[in-house]
Amino acid sequence: xxxxxxxISAVGAxxxxxxxxxxxxxxxxxxxxxxxxxxxxxxxxxxLGSNGAxxxxxxxxxxxxxxxxxxxxxxxxxxxxxxxxxxxxxxxLRRTYQISAxxxxxxxxxxxxxxxxxxxxxxxxLLRARPDDALMHSTDLLIGAVHLTAVKARRVSELAHGQxxxxxxxxxxxxxxxxxxxxxPAAGLSPAERRELIxxxxxxxxxxxxxxxxxxxxxxxxxxxxxxxxxxxRVFKEGLPQEIESDPEVQELYLGGGHD
Amino acid sequence: xSLIQEARLHAKPPATAAQRxxxxxxxxxxxxxxxxxxxxxxxxxxxxxxxxxxEIFGTTLILGTIALSLMLLAxxxxxxxxxxxxxxxxxxxxxxxxxxxxxxxxxLGWPWWLAVPMALALATAFGTFGGALAVRTEGIYTxxxxxxxxxxxxxxxNQNWAIFNGHTGINTIATPHFWxxxxxxxxxxxxxxxxxxxLCYFAxxxxxxxxxxxxxxxxxxxxRRMAALGFNVNAHRVAAYAIASFIAALAGVLQVWNYRQxxxxxxxxxxxxxxxxxxxxxxxxxxVGPFVGAFIFVILRTFAxxxxxxxxLDGNRFRLLIGIGFLVIVFWSxxxxxxxxxxxxxxxxRTESRARGGSxxx
Numbered sequence: 001x002x003x004x005x006x007x008i009s010a011v012g013a014x015x016x017x018x019x020x021x022x023x024x025x026x027x028x029x030x031x032x033x034x035x036x037x038x039x040x041x042x043x044x045x046x047x048l049g050s051n052g053a054x055x056x057x058x059x060x061x062x063x064x065x066x067x068x069x070x071x072x073x074x075x076x077x078x079x080x081x082x083x084x085x086x087x088x089x090x091x092x093l094r095r096t097y098q099i100s101a102x103x104x105x106x107x108x109x110x111x112x113x114x115x116x117x118x119x120x121x122x123x124x125x126l127l128r129a130r131p132d133d134a135l136m137h138s139t140d141l142l143i144g145a146v147h148l149t150a151v152k153a154r155r156v157s158e159l160a161h162g163q164x165x166x167x168x169x170x171x172x173x174x175x176x177x178x179x180x181x182x183x184x185p186a187a188g189l190s191p192a193e194r195r196e197l198i199x200x201x202x203x204x205x206x207x208x209x210x211x212x213x214x215x216x217x218x219x220x221x222x223x224x225x226x227x228x229x230x231x232x233x234r235v236f237k238e239g240l241p242q243e244i245e246s247d248p249e250v251q252e253l254y255l256g257g258g259h260d
Numbered sequence: 261x262s263l264i265q266e267a268r269l270h271a272k273p274p275a276t277a278a279q280r281x282x283x284x285x286x287x288x289x290x291x292x293x294x295x296x297x298x299x300x301x302x303x304x305x306x307x308x309x310x311x312x313x314x315e316i317f318g319t320t321l322i323l324g325t326i327a328l329s330l331m332l333l334a335x336x337x338x339x340x341x342x343x344x345x346x347x348x349x350x351x352x353x354x355x356x357x358x359x360x361x362x363x364x365x366x367x368l369g370w371p372w373w374l375a376v377p378m379a380l381a382l383a384t385a386f387g388t389f390g391g392a393l394a395v396r397t398e399g400i401y402t403x404x405x406x407x408x409x410x411x412x413x414x415x416x417x418n419q420n421w422a423i424f425n426g427h428t429g430i431n432t433i434a435t436p437h438f439w440x441x442x443x444x445x446x447x448x449x450x451x452x453x454x455x456x457x458x459l460c461y462f463a464x465x466x467x468x469x470x471x472x473x474x475x476x477x478x479x480x481x482x483x484r485r486m487a488a489l490g491f492n493v494n495a496h497r498v499a500a501y502a503i504a505s506f507i508a509a510l511a512g513v514l515q516v517w518n519y520r521q522x523x524x525x526x527x528x529x530x531x532x533x534x535x536x537x538x539x540x541x542x543x544x545x546x547x548v549g550p551f552v553g554a555f556i557f558v559i560l561r562t563f564a565x566x567x568x569x570x571x572x573l574d575g576n577r578f579r580l581l582i583g584i585g586f587l588v589i590v591f592w593s594x595x596x597x598x599x600x601x602x603x604x605x606x607x608x609x610r611t612e613s614r615a616r617g618g619s620x621x622x
Binding site for chain 2: 090095105127128
């Protein structure tokens with residue numbers, strides 16, 4: 001286990017995702033202040049913190065929805081700080097949303113098919129897919145991987161909340177993801193659905209690393225090997241799950257009193 | 261047929277008859293109406309006199325095709341462009357400028373088979389460039405920019421004499437003759453229009469289920485999510501403008517052959533807005549909507565004047581009638597006549613299945 005600790009502390013070359021001094025201002029309000037995080041390839045990490053700690057802003061800076069006010073972001077060594085979102089996605093970065101961001105008027109299959117098109121060269125194709133199409137094939141595989149085959153012809157608006165969360169994950173797995181940002185994937189899920197989510201997360205190929213924002217410690221600590229604790233837009237503490245869980249300061253801040 | 265569609269059709273095997281009917285209602289040819297309309301359109305020259313053939317049905321199909329290009333942008337892409345008629349007019353002007361016309365000092369006299377591809381290419385480039393300006397904005401600003409482009413082109417043609425011959429415009433434009441056929445003779449021209457309109461209609465229908473069309477609908481519903489799936493949202497929007505411009509340009513060429521002349525009056529701002537009215541009245545959720553809207557518009561425009569005079573009102577107020585019709589339809593259905601039609605059909609299907617269920621028990 002201390003090899004994990006060593007790897008967490010090892011900064012620099014070979015990192016999957018490397019944030020250095022990332023600050024994001026909204027007017028005079030600093031949502032992120034001097035955030036420096038390094039995640040190695042294949043690493044699975046949880047980001048914890050109370051509401052307003054800057055977790056989702058962190059994700060938005062990494063995916064390019066917001067540009068950081070200062071600092072740099074590197075993805076597998078490449079400086080992506082000023083890349084548009086789609087360029088980051090095409091390099092293997094993926095994300096899911098806290099509130100499902102799907103296409104409710106389209107079917108499950110069309111949603112996943114779109115995600116597969118987005119990271120392929122067939123994006124602008126004016127020809128409809130044939131049944132033997134490679135993208136169609138990977139679409140079906142993905143739908144199977146998140147256990148939605150039975151409802152693949154349904155419109156997304158007809159799906160239950162838990163199924164929509166699973167679809168959200170399927171969209172993030174399209175193409176060849178190298179690193180995924182999960183924004184509260186367990187939000188609103190039943191205990192059974194949580195178990196299914198944990199199974200999906202732990203069965204991901206080992207080369208795919210991720211960061212997961214999750215309030216449910218039972219879920220978060222079961223699927224990660226390291227934890228970053230954020231508070232008021234700053235990195236407050238980093239360490240192994242057990243260390244963070246038993247840390248008195250963290251207890252005070254997050255797990256104990258002020259937890260909402 | 262694509263796998264997606266097949267999957268959709270075979271969605272729920274153990275469905276009741278009513279449910280199956282409802283599922284089939286999402287198909288394109290869901291009732292006897294479309295094939296009937298297709299046959300009617302094909303044999304129209306046998307039924308209609310030359311006035312109805314060109315002035316009513318020909319004009320309907322041309323205006324419908326221009327409005328179809330708006331439907332592609334607005335219905336699938338969420339971009340309301342008021343410059344579709346401008347793009348069509350641009351193509352018409354280019355046919356006049358490069359081809360043969362009465363204004364020998366302006367027209368270059370190219371044969372039609374050179375002038376038309378040139379006109380289509382230039383008009384598509386023009387519309388794509390306008391689209392590239394417009395896609396940086398959303399909603400009402402898109403409308404403003406495209407309206408500004410339309411207005412600017414109108415005033416430019418009015419004042420430019422070297423190319424556009426000012427407010428006089430260009431007259432007696434030559435139309436194609438080959439294989440011993442005068443393609444502007446009523447029946448031949450009607451089939452040229454019908455073939456072009458059908459081609460554009462089916463192309464839009466087909467594209468709507470292809471990756472490009474699906475992605476365009478995704479861009480309409482959630483551009484931010486599309487970017488997070490790897491799509492360059494603005495590039496997709498510009499590409500949609502390119503396709504829509506080509507469709508509008510095709511209709512523009514037919515328009516100029518129809519009237520054999522073009523002047524700033526043909527591309528005025530109020531004409532641009534007519535296209536929006538046609539698309540909205542017909543319904544912009546499906547490609548057939550613009551044609552329905554165009555038919556209503558042409559009928560009103562042609563007969564409202566006589567009707568108003570007959571009931572003792574000023575015939576020049578026919579636009580009032582169009583305006584009232586527009587208000588009524590938009591008030592009752594946010595998706596135009598197509599929306600009304602679909603709602604009526606769904607109700608008919610429900611009543612029918614209820615009647616059947618009743619007789620089964622009794």
